[in-house]
Amino acid sequence: MNVEFYEKIWMWVASALLVVFLGAIFLMAGLHAVEPPSHIETLDPEALSAHPEFGNPAVKIQPDGSVVVSVVAQMFSFSPDPIEVPANRPVTFRITSADVIHGFEVVGTNANAMAIPGYVSQFTLTFRQPGEYLVACNEYCGLAHHRMVGKLVVKKEAP
Amino acid sequence: MTSRHSLAGAHIGVAIAAFGLASAMGVLQALSIADIDFPQRSDLLYYISVTAHGVLMALVFTTFFIMGLGYVFAQETLGRIRGRVVAWLAFVLGLAGSAIAAYTILAGQSTVLYTFYPPLQAHPLFYIGATLLVVASWIWGGVMIASYCSWRRENPGVPVPLAIHGMLANIIIWYLATAALAAEVVGMLIPWSLGIVKTVDPLLARTLFWWFGHPLVYFWLIPAYVLWYTVLPHVAGGRLFSDRLARMVFILFVLLSVPVGFHHQFADPGISAGWKLAHTVTTYAVLYPSLVTAFTIIASLEVAGRMKGAGGLFNWIARLPWGDPFFASVALAMIAFVFGGFGGAINAAYAMNTMVHNTAWIQGHFHVTLGTTVALTFMGATYWLLPRITRRELRFPFLARIQPYLWFLGIALFSTSYHIAGLRGLPRRVYTASLSGENAAPWHSLTRVAAVGAVVLFLSSLSFLIVVLATWWTGRRTEALAFQFALPLRPVTSLSIWDRFGLWTVLAVILVIAAYGYPILSLMSHPRYGSPGFKPF
Numbered sequence: 001m002n003v004e005f006y007e008k009i010w011m012w013v014a015s016a017l018l019v020v021f022l023g024a025i026f027l028m029a030g031l032h033a034v035e036p037p038s039h040i041e042t043l044d045p046e047a048l049s050a051h052p053e054f055g056n057p058a059v060k061i062q063p064d065g066s067v068v069v070s071v072v073a074q075m076f077s078f079s080p081d082p083i084e085v086p087a088n089r090p091v092t093f094r095i096t097s098a099d100v101i102h103g104f105e106v107v108g109t110n111a112n113a114m115a116i117p118g119y120v121s122q123f124t125l126t127f128r129q130p131g132e133y134l135v136a137c138n139e140y141c142g143l144a145h146h147r148m149v150g151k152l153v154v155k156k157e158a159p
Numbered sequence: 160m161t162s163r164h165s166l167a168g169a170h171i172g173v174a175i176a177a178f179g180l181a182s183a184m185g186v187l188q189a190l191s192i193a194d195i196d197f198p199q200r201s202d203l204l205y206y207i208s209v210t211a212h213g214v215l216m217a218l219v220f221t222t223f224f225i226m227g228l229g230y231v232f233a234q235e236t237l238g239r240i241r242g243r244v245v246a247w248l249a250f251v252l253g254l255a256g257s258a259i260a261a262y263t264i265l266a267g268q269s270t271v272l273y274t275f276y277p278p279l280q281a282h283p284l285f286y287i288g289a290t291l292l293v294v295a296s297w298i299w300g301g302v303m304i305a306s307y308c309s310w311r312r313e314n315p316g317v318p319v320p321l322a323i324h325g326m327l328a329n330i331i332i333w334y335l336a337t338a339a340l341a342a343e344v345v346g347m348l349i350p351w352s353l354g355i356v357k358t359v360d361p362l363l364a365r366t367l368f369w370w371f372g373h374p375l376v377y378f379w380l381i382p383a384y385v386l387w388y389t390v391l392p393h394v395a396g397g398r399l400f401s402d403r404l405a406r407m408v409f410i411l412f413v414l415l416s417v418p419v420g421f422h423h424q425f426a427d428p429g430i431s432a433g434w435k436l437a438h439t440v441t442t443y444a445v446l447y448p449s450l451v452t453a454f455t456i457i458a459s460l461e462v463a464g465r466m467k468g469a470g471g472l473f474n475w476i477a478r479l480p481w482g483d484p485f486f487a488s489v490a491l492a493m494i495a496f497v498f499g500g501f502g503g504a505i506n507a508a509y510a511m512n513t514m515v516h517n518t519a520w521i522q523g524h525f526h527v528t529l530g531t532t533v534a535l536t537f538m539g540a541t542y543w544l545l546p547r548i549t550r551r552e553l554r555f556p557f558l559a560r561i562q563p564y565l566w567f568l569g570i571a572l573f574s575t576s577y578h579i580a581g582l583r584g585l586p587r588r589v590y591t592a593s594l595s596g597e598n599a600a601p602w603h604s605l606t607r608v609a610a611v612g613a614v615v616l617f618l619s620s621l622s623f624l625i626v627v628l629a630t631w632w633t634g635r636r637t638e639a640l641a642f643q644f645a646l647p648l649r650p651v652t653s654l655s656i657w658d659r660f661g662l663w664t665v666l667a668v669i670l671v672i673a674a675y676g677y678p679i680l681s682l683m684s685h686p687r688y689g690s691p692g693f694k695p696f
Binding site: 002004017018029041043103105108114118122138141142143 | 404591
């Protein structure tokens with residue numbers, strides 16, 4: 001194909017730009033496992049109340065000191081609320097929905113995942129900054145969607 | 160209206176009516192988010208209007224405008240539309256489907272947004288109406304292909320006019336994309352909303368939706384690109400810099416615009432990180448044809464400036480017809496796309512997406528892309544089309560001249576504010592930015608700025624509607640104006656690899672199967688529990 005000299009240069013520059021973008025993503029994914037939440041696990045959304053974990057969603061400290069938070073999103077609240085977790089320890093969130101699709105976003109942090117009925121979203125984060133955080137539903141779920149908020153409290157650990 | 164263009168005129172008329180209605184809803188939504196009170200403001204009307212705004216803008220306005228534009232190109236570059244009667248039937252079908260769906264939305268029975276994620280359950284007629292609109296667009300695609308085949312028989316061995324090349328690429332993408340939509344809506348949602356099946360799998364539905372949902376944005380964008388490549392250089396007084404590269408660009412879209420949907424599902428469970436990464440690669444690859452387009456179009460404009468005598472490095476920019484409403488619309492649409500494109504690269508950036516996912520950033524993003532790059536190009540194209548299809552002079556040319564600048568100002572205020580508010584965490588699509596009353600501080604003032612931007616956008620829409628309606632009804636009759644398309648700097652006279660639509664379609668199908676086959680099979684192989692419908696509206 002007969003391509004103008006300057007256009008050829010631009011096409012190489014454009015390719016290089018995309019290689020750099022993708023390279024950065026692959027590097028972070030490969031070296032530090034920086035990935036979106038992609039857990040695969042299913043459950044029956046119509047039998048949540050009888051579920052051993054999500055029947056009574058709560059914060060549980062594991063024997064190794066790590067923290068697991070089970071969250072049920074439903075129209076129009078999160079349980080548990082508030083969620084209390086220690087600072088500077090890995091916290092694994094496990095989230096599902098009891099009815100429609102919701103979002104679980106902890107404002108000002110990297111916690112942001114979908115709560116889909118029948119599926120469990122899971123990701124792990126460490127909160128460095130003690131304090132109160134707003135949890136907001138960020139997927140439209142009905143007429144009170146904007147009122148669907150909760151609280152996450154990150155507590156300073158006892159020395 | 161001339162009878163040659165009555166089909167196009169009817170489609171564009173419906174598109175603009177949908178646009179007008181949706182704009183009025185848009186400004187009320189922005190006021191509501193910013194907590195600015197007005198009579199009748201309620202959460203019920205807010206979420207109804209978000210649904211109506213999305214459906215009317217993203218599905219009705221765009222689809223009807225694109226169908227109308229396709230008919231103009233077929234008539235003017237191929238000299239024919241094959242199957243006018245069928246085309247009129249499709250028009251009636253699409254209009255009826257849109258009206259039925261719109262009725263169920265306005266009646267408050269389908270407040271499910273334009274993404275209609277189950278288990279939110281709309282009225283069955285919402286899904287059926289949307290299906291009729293899509294079927295109408297399939298028939299339109301068939302009419303366009305039949306017109307092309309008829310032309311091809313008379314013109315063997317000659318490259319098809321570039322505008323049709325782009326539209327054919329778009330039609331192939333549309334068939335590949337809407338196949339998934341049909342599977343979702345006809346295979347899952349219609350039987351479920353009628354009570355024939357009790358439950359559906361929400362994740363499978365979302366996956367099929369985004370198989371359709373991302374190519375949908377290219378379905379909007381490619382006709383805008385066709386206008387940039389084939390009309391803009393002529394209006395600017397120049398030449399198309401490279402015809403063959405334009406053909407390559409459209410073919411790359413055929414290949415790459417469908418197998419990318421997981422970048423809308425980064426935050427979803429049930430899809431493995433590896434497949435999300437694979438779709439990230441294709442998503443970045445599909446930026447490439449847009450980057451090539453940026454060069455070709457700007458080079459074409461430089462040619463225009465130089466043909467008008469510009470000699471310096473940059474003074475060709477000043478020689479361009481900034482007072483022409485078509486030119487100004489498209490030029491501003493392209494500037495917006497610089498931000499839209501790089502914003503899109505951020506959204507697609509795999510893990511970085513978590514910063515912006517489902518926040519107001521996304522609202523900011525698609526109002527610079529669909530809401531400006533595409534919509535402003537279509538408004539500008541209307542100023543170019545209307546005198547030609549109605550044989551009437553444009554009324555209120557001054558209003559037409561300032562309207563694109565007003566739009567750009569509005570979108571700059573609106574989208575910049577929402578981008579920043581999103582980074583601060585404001586969830587998208589909320590009736591009030593105060594949420595349940597607290598914690599609104601980091602974004603509240605930004606939503607006020609966005610509301611000012613929305614008012615400016617609405618004034619711009621009104622100006623556009625006034626010019627269009629006044630021209631259509633009271634414009635002074637003129638002689639037939641020619642549709643002139645840009646001449647390429649180096650005309651292409653022979654067919655190349657980029658003209659082999661059959662080959663590229665086969666490759667595109669293979670890519671789609673590669674991108675979706677395994678993930679969907681694997682999704683369906685887990686024990687799955689469906690969801691019954693919910694109507695929290």
